Amino acid sequence: MSSYDHIIIGAGASGLLLADALGRDDFFNDKKILLLDKDTKRKNDRTWCFWEKGEGAFDAIVHKTWPKIYFAGKETALHQAIAPYQYKMLRGVDFYHHYLEKIKGYANVTFRNDEILSVEETAESVRVNGKNESYLGKVVFDSRFDYKKLKEQQKYPVLQQHFLGWFVKTERPVFHIDEATFMDFSIPQKGNTRFMYVLPFSETEALVEYTLFSENVLPREEYEAAIATYLDELKTGPYEIIEVEQGNIPMSSYAFWSESTNKVIKIGIAGGWAKPSTGYAFYNSAKKVEKLVNYLKRGKSVSEFQRKNRFWFYDLLLLDILSRNNSLGQKIFESLFKKRNPQLILKFLGEDTSLFEDVKIIMACPKRPFLGALVKRLF
Structure with missing residues (x-):
């Protein structure tokens, strides 16, 4: 041995x-x-994606970068530059x-x-x-x-980030090559937190992914039907599915x-x-x-080596909210992106913000669900 x-x-x-x-x-x-x-x-x-400022340790093997992101909700459609950050894949x-x-x-x-x-x-x-x-x-x-x-365990809620994506090639140029679709909540939510995620590699090639933050996974055909509907709404015309990506991450x-x-x-x-x-x-x-x-x-x-911090607690409150009412995800993220610039949001999600910046993020979110989750955790 x-x-x-x-x-x-x-x-x-x-x-x-x-x-x-x-x-x-x-x-x-x-x-x-x-x-x-x-x-x-x-x-x-x-595939793995992340954001960082300027050059980084993985640039030699990065497949694609985007200087802009797109966010959409029920009442919002934002095309935003994220400099000094870049979104990388x-x-x-x-x-x-x-x-x-x-x-x-x-x-x-x-x-x-x-x-x-x-x-x-x-x-x-x-x-x-x-x-x-x-x-x-x-x-x-x-x-x-x-x-x-x-x-x-029963102490903490357990959701899943589950997704299925198609790497597609279209006949018509429909994708914006300098813009990654970070979250598109304009699709039917069906009582969950559901969004489309799009990474374009050219005007005719992209990864189009249907993603949920919810308790249970879906039958494969439901993910595929949602992607097909989304591509139809983009008016891609005929397209070829080159690869398929599917995953599940615990939340x-x-x-x-x-x-x-x-x-x-x-x-x-x-x-x-x-x-x-x-x-x-x-x-x-x-x-x-x-x-x-x-x-x-x-x-x-x-x-x-690893211990709880304030970002851990912020995440806990969000998961408490989504575990009780999974449909609130769209409202929370849309409120955040409407009221704060993407650089601050990305900095917060990367756990690099100051306490003052944390407060700015918190104040941009719907108050009632977070106050309710806070009270239940404290008492």
Whole structure:
């Protein structure tokens, strides 16, 4: 049985970013690091989007950027520049290829394909049991996520950000290539929080995605029917579906990190690295990896690595509202985008605002549902 200092389970965004961070830091040169995933990571199985100011660490593999966003509600249609921010998109296959190639250059990092069956923690080490073999590690970083445990708890509401998207090619030029549709709530809400999300790559090519923040997923044909209707309303004419993307991200203020120990540390979505109110996880994961590596280098307890902050509480109030009345999402986001500029909204969603700026965001939201959620949480 092979032994390692650090074992990373899962070669998704958090796993690969962590493997790279450990591999390129001289502090870990004498550490043996193993990255495990059942998949070879050669397919484009997802896309990640984020916003940042100017140039960034991922620009070499960014597939497309947009300097503007579009937001629509029942009474609102806003085409807005977001400078100094840019909205950026990464394709999964480009990210995997880039980081797996980087990891090959680190003498102390090994990548293996294996399906993990169980993880057993003892007083001395952690045994990771794979389908092919077992591995011993001093510290294990585990990105496996189990919805069952999340739904078993009753303290925090659990919604899902679930979506299906078509990469389409149209015969007619209909898309605005410099503008990403951030949220289009003009579609029927049907008692939920539902919007269209569009990332154009050219005037005739785009990812068109039907997204919900709700408790339950839909039959596949309902997502597809909604996208087809939306494309008809855009008057695209005939179109070809090139690829299909489907996903599901948990939305909860549950303390995912409470399941971590000093030897088995949850990372990625399993560690609560996706922002509860939006599901954005990629850029947050990059920041979390940097913080986690610093904790490891300083020998600090990982139990102190992640904790609740005021943004966690803001997210909790929104999820409390949407869990009780899922139809309020459109009203809340439309009020916010009507009253505040997109730069401040993006700064707030990125958890970079000051308390004064937080108040400006809060005052732009409908008061009654948030006051009601606050009172119920406090009393």
